Amino acid sequence: MSFSVTEATTRQKWMAGTLVILYAVISLIPLVWILMTGLKTPPDSISYPPKVMFEPSLEGYVNLFTTRTRVSKETLESLPPPANFAEEIVRNRDMVIAGPSKFGQRFMNSVIIGFGSTFLSVFLGTLAAYAFSRFRIPLADDLLFFILSTRMMPPIAVAIPIFLMYRNIGLSDTHLGMILLYTAVNISLAVWLLKGFIDEIPREYEEAALIDGYTRFQAFYKVVLPQAATGIASTAIFCLIFAWNEYAFAVLLTSGTAQTAPPFIPTIIGVGGLDWPAVAAGATLFLIPVMIFTIMLRKHLLRGITFGAVRK
Amino acid sequence: MAEVVLSSVSKSFGSTIALEDVSLTVPDGAFVVLLGPTGAGKTTMLRLISGLERLDAGDIHIGGRKVNTETPAQRDVAMVFQQYSLYPHLTVRQNLEFPLRSPILNTAEDEIKRKVNEVADILQIPHKLDNKATELSGGEMQRVSIGRALVRDPSIYLMDEPLSSLDAKLRTDLRVELKRIQANLGATFLYVTHDQIEAMTMATHVGVLNEGKLVQFGTPREIYENPNSIYVASRLGLPRINILPSEIFSSSAAGAVTTGMRPEHIRQGSGASAEVVRVEHLGDQTRLHLTLQGHEITTLAEPGRSYERGSEIKIEPKDPLYFDENGNRIFGRSI
Ligand SMILES: Nc1ncnc2c1ncn2[C@@H]1O[C@H](COP(=O)(O)OP(=O)(O)O)[C@@H](O)[C@H]1O
Ligand SMILES: [Mg+2]
Numbered sequence: 001m002s003f004s005v006t007e008a009t010t011r012q013k014w015m016a017g018t019l020v021i022l023y024a025v026i027s028l029i030p031l032v033w034i035l036m037t038g039l040k041t042p043p044d045s046i047s048y049p050p051k052v053m054f055e056p057s058l059e060g061y062v063n064l065f066t067t068r069t070r071v072s073k074e075t076l077e078s079l080p081p082p083a084n085f086a087e088e089i090v091r092n093r094d095m096v097i098a099g100p101s102k103f104g105q106r107f108m109n110s111v112i113i114g115f116g117s118t119f120l121s122v123f124l125g126t127l128a129a130y131a132f133s134r135f136r137i138p139l140a141d142d143l144l145f146f147i148l149s150t151r152m153m154p155p156i157a158v159a160i161p162i163f164l165m166y167r168n169i170g171l172s173d174t175h176l177g178m179i180l181l182y183t184a185v186n187i188s189l190a191v192w193l194l195k196g197f198i199d200e201i202p203r204e205y206e207e208a209a210l211i212d213g214y215t216r217f218q219a220f221y222k223v224v225l226p227q228a229a230t231g232i233a234s235t236a237i238f239c240l241i242f243a244w245n246e247y248a249f250a251v252l253l254t255s256g257t258a259q260t261a262p263p264f265i266p267t268i269i270g271v272g273g274l275d276w277p278a279v280a281a282g283a284t285l286f287l288i289p290v291m292i293f294t295i296m297l298r299k300h301l302l303r304g305i306t307f308g309a310v311r312k
Numbered sequence: 313m314a315e316v317v318l319s320s321v322s323k324s325f326g327s328t329i330a331l332e333d334v335s336l337t338v339p340d341g342a343f344v345v346l347l348g349p350t351g352a353g354k355t356t357m358l359r360l361i362s363g364l365e366r367l368d369a370g371d372i373h374i375g376g377r378k379v380n381t382e383t384p385a386q387r388d389v390a391m392v393f394q395q396y397s398l399y400p401h402l403t404v405r406q407n408l409e410f411p412l413r414s415p416i417l418n419t420a421e422d423e424i425k426r427k428v429n430e431v432a433d434i435l436q437i438p439h440k441l442d443n444k445a446t447e448l449s450g451g452e453m454q455r456v457s458i459g460r461a462l463v464r465d466p467s468i469y470l471m472d473e474p475l476s477s478l479d480a481k482l483r484t485d486l487r488v489e490l491k492r493i494q495a496n497l498g499a500t501f502l503y504v505t506h507d508q509i510e511a512m513t514m515a516t517h518v519g520v521l522n523e524g525k526l527v528q529f530g531t532p533r534e535i536y537e538n539p540n541s542i543y544v545a546s547r548l549g550l551p552r553i554n555i556l557p558s559e560i561f562s563s564s565a566a567g568a569v570t571t572g573m574r575p576e577h578i579r580q581g582s583g584a585s586a587e588v589v590r591v592e593h594l595g596d597q598t599r600l601h602l603t604l605q606g607h608e609i610t611t612l613a614e615p616g617r618s619y620e621r622g623s624e625i626k627i628e629p630k631d632p633l634y635f636d637e638n639g640n641r642i643f644g645r646s647i
Contacts (some may be wrong), residue, residue, distance in 0.1 A: 071388050204396045204397050208460070210364070212385075212411035212460075213466075
């Protein structure tokens, strides 16, 4: 039998596989529980012992997207038959749909603010990283250190000053304000990550393009950008995850127009008793955009996450 | 195609002097080879001409036009880098098309197609045109790099050791091919190498660089036969020139400290006696390694003679080259 340092034996592969699957199952249990809770009825969701087998219902999702009012039996009977499944579910609880909830709008806020600040962080970060990587900038090292130092303090430590400042200049509870804030927090990460990636791209590529008759911007656009795609993709994912999940600033600075989903979801609990299925439904939907974004960029990711350790 | 003139060009990087007061004319249609060891400033010279580096002092003229402040794109030069210059995210064809599609050249589609196919044929890579650049072997990549220059018709082709990463056979093929292309087009080439066969066979002119200075410039023959220093003499010739103290031999030139002898400067059969240490049969030539009073000498076997390891043969210099204590040539007659 031959022995190889790099090739795993069948037994090793089995063991590794088992460990990975075990780990995946353990980490997925909370997710699965959220998914399941979203499909339970409110009584099922709080039954003891917890139900693993249950009859799925869309009540959580209906409650998430609607506001409802309780009506008397007589009124209920005097109504025309329910127009759709949502009304039917609601009437079974002696209620009628009063209107749409704010969830859709809050979710859109999250999308606008999350993707907006991600785009801005990555866009500015790429340009800054390129400049730091390629040009002789006076005090470049000090500037880079300064940029990094903005991340040494937890952002929330400056929450009060920012709160007051935002109120004074009218950025409180605005999309622009939140986009700028998340961009400010993310940009240092973006510059540092991207500089690492751009440093790895040999200058000769751009220089060849310059000699071949392209301007510096064209060389940047045609040569550097495609090769930095990995770095840009992974940086974008990091930025999006932060902006998407951010809770503290969102609670503090937004209440209406620009409120994002994270501060909104817990408020569902207070509305009509402990409506766990609606909360779980909100959480489930909230997971989807980051998941899609990550899956879309996954082919760039392996190399990106390992920061250039894996070479093609 | 155009003449390129460097006048008193200097360039330093911090405290490193890369080029110092270099003046050099690359005549229109010439094939100039730059020789010199690593760090001599060869790459720096090409980068200055292409505009990738700025001059500290001096002037560069291309086709009579002073280009000191022009951008690389304005200078109309093509360059093959020592390493990396294929774009990994593009196919071979896209790499070859890249210069032709630049806003400056802005070539018509059918012309692009014709040029790319022509160059691919010359470089023996037509079957690789649709491969990703990363799917090529090192030698193929380097050929595509050369191709990226050849699709253009610039004032001057700058090539930085373009064949150094290729295997021997391909190197020979491409050497011949490049020379043929240059001669056919009447193109101007400035070509860096440290392979002396490339220098001798391709060059119309050879420039020898040492620590940032151009120490000699001339035809390959002049450089070989009439080097002005030990340094230059050692650049060309296989086996290398033998440098021995002048006092070993009875005749010498006034002021000569060392005597340089290529194989053709060594007459066998008379003079001092040397011991045969080793005989190397290389096929086309047979090398003799001798020791003479503790000094090693490498020369060529003369046809029709037989040599035994350990035996003695007599040698004496025949019109050798004499050098002073600084290694500079003494053009005196032997006394
Ligand atoms: N960008 C640079 N920064 C600092 N030193 C450099 C740079 N480019 C070249 N040098 C130095 O200049 C000298 C000449 O380099 P180079 O022209 O690359 O030599 P060659 O191509 O003949 O090997 C070397 O000492 C090298 O270290
Ligand atoms: Mg070099």
